Amino acid sequence: MDESSILVIDDEEEFVATLVQRLRKRGWDSEGVLNGRAGIARAAAGDFTVILLDMRLPDMDGGQVLQEIKKIKPASRVIILTGHASASEGEEGIKNGACDYLLKPVEFETLLEKLEAARNRGP
Amino acid sequence: MKMYTATIPGSALKVRSRESYYARQKRLFVVVVILVAIIPLLCISWTASHFYQKSWLDKTTVELTSLANSRREIIDLFLDSQENILAGYAELYDLDWLSSPGNLEKLFKAMNHQGVIVDLGLIAQDGSHRNYVGPFAEDLKDKNYAEARWFAEVMQSGRYISDVFTGYRGVPHFIVAVTDPTRSWVLRATINSELFNALLASAEVGPGGDAFILNQQGELQTPSRLGLTALPAGEKGLLATGGDLTIHHSQGALYATTGIKNNAWTLVLKTDIKTSLADFYRARQRDHLIIACAALLILGVATFLVRSMMNKVEDADQQRMQLYDRIRYSEKMALIGRMAANVAHEINNPLQIIGDQAGWLNELLDEEDPASLKNTEEYRTAFAKIKAQVKRASIITHRLLGFSRSTDGLKSLTNINTLVEETVSFLEKEATNHRIAIRRNLDPALPEITTDSTQLQQVFLNIVNNAFDAIGNDGAVTISTSQGNGQLAVEFADSGPGLPEEVLIKVFEPFFTTKKAGSGTGIGLAISYSIVERLGGSIEARNGRQGGCVFRVTLPVTPQ
Secondary structure (H helix, E strand, C coil): CCCCEEEEECCCHHHHHHHHHHHHHCCCEEEEECCHHHHHHHHHHCCCCEEEECCECCCCEHHHHHHHHHHHCCCCCEEEEECCCCHHHHHHHHHCCCCEEEECCCCHHHHHHHHHHHHHHCC | CCCCCECCCHHHCCECCCHHHHHHHHHHHHHHHHHHHHHHHHHHHHHHHHHHHHHHHHHHHHHHHHHHHHHHHHHHHHHHHHHHHHHHHHHHCCHHHHHCHHHHHHHHHHHCCCCCEEEEEEEECCCEEEEEECCCHHHHCCCECCCCHHHHHHHHHCEEECCCECCCCCCCEEEEEEECCCCCEEEEEEECHHHHHHHHHCCCCCCCCEEEEECCCCEECCCCCCCCCECCHHHHHHHCCCCCCEEEEECCEEEEEEEECCCCEEEEEEEEHHHHCHHHHHHHHHHHHHHHHHHHHHHHHHHHHHHHHHHHHHHHHHHHHHHHHHHHHHHHHHHHHHHHHHHHHHHHHHHHHHHHHHHHHHHHHHHCCHHHCCCHHHHHHHHHHHHHHHHHHHHHHHHHHHHHCCCCCCCEEECHHHHHHHHHHHHHHHHHHCCEEEEEECCCCCCCEEECHHHHHHHHHHHHHHHHHHHCCCEEEEEEEEEECCEEEEEEEECCCCCCHHHHHHCCCCCCCCCCCCCCCCCHHHHHHHHHHHCCCEEEEEECCCCCEEEEEEEECCCC
16 A cells, blocks of 8 residues: 555545545545445555545444544544534544544645645654 | 513513503402402391391380280270279169269279279269269269260160260360169269370380370370371371281381270380381491491402512513523524534535535646637636635535534633633724724623633624624724623623614524625624523623613623
8 A cells, every 4th residue: 555545434425536536636545435334444454644534424423433443543644524513523533533623615725735734743 | 362572582582561461450350359358248247237137126026016915915904994893883882872972982082092083973874964073073063975975885885985085174085984784874984094194105115116095096095105196197007907916017117006995996016117226227337337448448458469469470471471582582593503504514515526526627627738728717717716606605604513513621711801802902903994992891800700712702703893894984892891690791882873673683693684795694693692502691782872782791600
């Protein structure tokens, strides 16, 4: 797996597809999954630099997914990116080990900055 | 029916009740209390009075009956005894013996030892006086009774008692006459009227009462105590009793009538009800006065109590309605807030995709050959506009999320005065630009409170920004802090034009704005409302006494 790889866990298929394309174009090896279980499985199997996680997934709550990923890979850098969550959910996520919290719609440039920041933070 | 109008929503509800409802209730209660209290009083009074009169009447009837019986027996006994004495003499002595002057006088004296008779006369069969003892000897000695009705009667039946008559002597009197067994002469005695009258005078018939004897023609045989000379026309019926003891009740009087002297006379006893009951009537008048006073007292007390009770009920109703309206408004605001937040959530995802797609197209444009694209610049401008509009929409949706933002865990000890100062420092530049003075009137003794200072600052910023918008240019905003009743208050008074009543009602509702389209979303005050509510406080808007609008934020000193 490439050193700068990104896993996008989000149920919005069009969002995931476009984001993955755009990230790849910027040199990030990206892939996307559309539900929580697949996300946990991929996070466990792969070694992603940053994981972008939605809080409302069809099969699981984003918070649970975060906890599972952190359990399996405590060093994972997870950025919460959601259109549903309230501030308290973001705070809860950061408390549970997420390194940042972004509210949709987020500009692509802002997202790239956050990804860079997360990558540079180190595991 | 109750009607309430809320003039200002939220905590500044002023509730006005329709007064007529309470006025009607007051009147109804007063009437009911009075009826319930006074009617039994009147019933008791009437019943007592009625039964007292009835029992008095019953008792008096019994007494009058007993009195009439006893008087009848006494009178009949008196008359019979006089008649029997004379009859005894007539049988015992003959005409010659009686004709001797000394003998008749002996009999007179024997008979008259109590002054019962006035005179005693012996009359021969031809009607002439044969002998006479008494004060009228000169007047009567030559009189002849052959033609007198009484003489004929006694000669026929042997015994006779006359009605009262004046006769030759010119004074009212009556006689008892008997004949000898052969009916050849008559012994006649004149009864002492005074002694006879005394038999009635002692009858106790009460004040205003009367006792007299009537003959069959209704003529008085004894004097009336009330000075009657003849029976009044309305009382002629007293004679139509056939002699039996009868009680009449007429014209405010109670009569007992009974036949005496073999029903030739009628004894009449009269008790005047009005006069006899005078004391009772006076007592009843006093009772009526007491009842009237009691009724007035009850009226006064009932009115006072009902008024004070209804005022309390009215106050309680108003408070309840205020609370109800406040809760309803709070619920409405919470519902609208949740809806707004949910809508924002749902819109954020599509906004993200729109932005991303536009960005993606923009990136792909870089890969195209500029020579083959005629409108490259137009595309770039369009993508930039899409990006800008997504940004604009996202500002609104992100603000809307404020409705569902929790405050748990973010509270810290905050000095509200410091928070006000900080807020002012953010706005000083804008205030200067619009020549708006920000005055502070802060209570230095204000206690620190545990609250969410970030969100509270958001509220203060919203209110001051609104004040700036209301003022425009040239004016002042006065921020005051104060404390009392376990609460502290922050007041923002602006020198703007104030708000009409219909705007004040809606000022905290989401999406309500008086600003021109595009310059205000109508979210700021709505979010401020929900933030302050969540912090356990309240926010209200009103027009100031000196004009302008006043927003007042009240917060609990002890955290909720």
